[in-house]
Amino acid sequence: MRERLWHMLVKEFIQALRNPRMRALIFVTPVIQLFLFGYAVTTDVQNIALAVYDQDHSVASRELTSRFVRSGYFDLVESVAEPGRVQELLDRGEARAVLQFHRGFQETLQAGRTAELQLLLDGTISNTAGIVLNYSSRIVNQYSQELLDQRMHRLLGTPPRTAKVELAARAWFNEALESRNFFVPGVIAMIVTLTSLMLTSMAVVREKEIGTMEQILVTPIRPVELILGKTIPFALISYADVIGITIIGVLWFAVPVRGNLLLLLFATGLFLLTTLGLGLLISTVSQTQQQAMMGAFFLYLPALLLSGFIFPIANMPEVFQWLTLLNPLRYFLEIIRGIFLKGIGASILWPQMAALSILGVATLGLASRRFRKTLE
Amino acid sequence: MKARRVWAVARKEFLHILRDPRSLGMGIAIPVLLLVIYGYALTMDVDEVPLVVWDQSETPESREFVSGFAASRYFTWQGHVRNYAEIERAIDSRQAMAALVIPADFAARLAAGRNAPAQMIVDGSDSNTATIALGYADAVVETYSQAVTMAQIRRIQGRTPDPPLDFRPRVWFNPELQSRHYIVPGLIAVMMMMIAALLTSLTVAREWERGTMEQLISTPVKGPELILGKLLPYLAVGILDTVIAVVMGRFIFAVPLRGSIPLLFAVATVFLIGGLSLGILVSTVTRNQLMASQLAALLTLLPSVLLSGFVFEIRSMPAPIQMITYLIPARYFLNVLRGIYLKGVGLETLAGETLLLVLFSGMMVILAMRRFRKKLV
DSSP, rough: OOOHHHHHHHHHHHHHSSHHHHHOOOHHHHHHHHHHHHOOOOOOOOOOEEEEEESOSSSHHHHHHHHHHSSSSEEEEEEEEEEEHHHHHHHHHHHEEEEETTTHHHHHTTSOEEEEEEEEOOOOSSHHHHHHHHHHHHHHHHHHHHHHHHHHHHHSOOOOOOOOOEEEEEEOOTTTOOOHHHHHHHHHHHHHHHHHHHHHHHHHHHHHHTTHHHHHHHSSSOHHHHHHHHHHHHHHHHHHHHHHHHHHHHHTTOOOOOOOOHHHHHHHHHHHHHHHHHHHHHHHHHHHHHHHHHHHHHHHHHHHHHHHHTGGGGGGGGHHHGGGGGOHHHHHHHHHHIIIIIIIOHHHHHHHHHHHHHHHHHHHHHHHHHHHHHOO | OOHHHHHHHHHHHHHHHHHHHHHHHHHHHHHHHHHHHHIIOOOOOOOEEEEEEEESSSSSHHHHHHHHHHSTTTTEEEOOOOHHHHHHHHTTTTSEEEEEEEOOOOHHHTTTTEEEEEEEEEETHHHHHHHHHHHHHHHHHHHHHHHHHHHHHHHHHOOOOOSSSSEEEESSSEEEOOHHHHHHHHHHHHHHHHHHHHHHHHHHHHHHTTHHHHHHHSSSOOOOHHHHHHHHHHHHHHHHHHHHHHHHHHHHHHOOSSOOHHHHHHHHHHHHHHHHHHHHHHHHHHOOOHHHHHHIIIIIIIIHHSSSSSSOGGGSSOOOHHHHHHHOOOHHHHHHHHIIIIIIOOOHHHHHHHHHHHHHHHHHHHHHHOOOOOOEE
16 A cells, blocks of 8 residues: 555646646645735735815915925825815825815814814725725824913913823734734645645646546545545645745744644644545536636635635624635634634634634545545 | 647536536635625625713713714614723623713813714724714714804804705715625625636646646647647636626625626636636646645635725725735626616726736736646656
8 A cells, every 4th residue: 555655646746737837826825826916915004195176375284294294104195275175185086184274274274163074085995995984084183182272371371281082902813913913824725725625636636637537546545545645745735835935924924823833733734634624625626627617716716815815804794704604724724823812822712723624634534525426 | 729639628627527516516615705705794894883872971962962873874783881991891892883972071172162072982993884974974074063152153143054065975986885796896806716716726736746748748749739729618617706796796785787787798708718728737746636726716815805996995005015906806896797787887987907817818828828838747
């Protein structure tokens, strides 16, 4: 048995790595992807393109404008002269927000009455718009508070002893609220899933499609050996990918690793059981590589979306939250983020690991049963 | 180039598609599935952040302060806690995402006219939600602070003062800030890119791998005719997908479509031709289905999701990555779709993006035709 398996493994490795372009695809592209996406994935909102339509041209309006710019969130892209331009800027997406001062802004303020101030906001991307809305109300509120203090000063004749509530914010697990720390572990999980799922799902079908499966069937190799021979190479390749991109994630992106890396490797093994099992399952139900590829995408995309990678699971409707319980990527993400950011160990993560083991055994078991049937 | 020969290849390829109903079915099912998931399940909107409160002051002032949080629709009150350990437990078990800590001398300090500190702890592991929650908290706190100052002035002046500024934000294009309204048009763009390359990336490689390419080579059909013939049937599938997506967006998800529908389909067709040709190009270059599928996934799947501005803001990315996004055609198509859907703008505003898409598609078609060689080696 060991000898036959060995031959099978050698053959698979040669087949997978024979082509230099394929080697590059397997080993180099995950690294490039990590670099690219590690930088791209950030939900931090900054450099918001801001235009100002200032009809007042006063000290007060300029002061407030400069507060927007100094806040660091906004880039002043244009001072608008005529009203028609406002619409154009927003339509073209050249400005995301337009701050508008009416004539008499400063006069009203000095008279102690309420001055109106308008902000037009491009709501197309609602998430960003909500954050921009937050930033700008904070700036305006602060200015408003200072004006009130000045008024008190005038009333009392002495600087006011304002009583304010000062909110000290602290973000646990990710002090600087770096979204990169949140996403880079996710990107690692995503890349590995894609590679392992697609490689396994197509590898078996390929033999069917080209007709070499019959040649394998006439050899004395047993179904178990064939299954192992088809999965072990891809498991090892995926492992190499995980280790490589984790090292880069830690060294290059300085994502903190607070937990145990050995535990991460162990959990990765459990996770690979499920992706390899699913890949094998796809290959047993597919006749052609086209079908296998479609099948892999059919599984991969929902798994990606319902994993909590970008969209928080807690915000989903209940039905979909239940569905995510069947998603191995969800558990792997929780584990990988837990180990990286929270530094928690097996004592907290054991339910996720148990879930991965169950899913892994189930998919691999189902796949090998179906696989044997197709062989016999 | 002869139309008759193009047509013959197209018919052959079309039969091929029909004979493999499962691939065709998945080519249609994948977009539908994605739309359903995105439309129903996914939202980046943050509301009802679960909040626990540790009120050490236990005074009318502190209770009023807390009620400002409880009354805001952004927080849901999850109960009182008594120490940091309980906060830690609540956040670790995800029962709460945020905790408010009010020190014992809160009311005394405010009464003495001194600043009163309060602490907000958020679970930062989901930084997006945390940032938004902190923003909401700031707004609640500032409203409270202003009320305190106003009360002070009232005591001195004897009448309620006018607040200095009346801030009126107005949100255009998507006034309710519904994330569905920007995700559905964006999704159509991302999906078309993926599906297009998925559909065609194996077509030429398959012929090489199975050996049927030799038969094709022995026929009088020319390279460009073959490519064009392979393109047409898949273009039909892609347009069918677009129709389904637009209809679902309109009637199931009620996403407003304010611009011109013919323009939408015209640009979609241009974009599809580009995506499909990219798939064919990949297929001719690799001659191997496994590699073609990996390369197509690499070029389309993740870049069009992550680098097109679909969920991650391009302007927030570092400058070199921003440069790279200019190479992602989905970026332009996405801008066009959002413009047509939400802003209701036409070609006069979208001309730049449309032109770039035409360029991309033209280049892909030419490249695919030129790279293809009717030779055995």
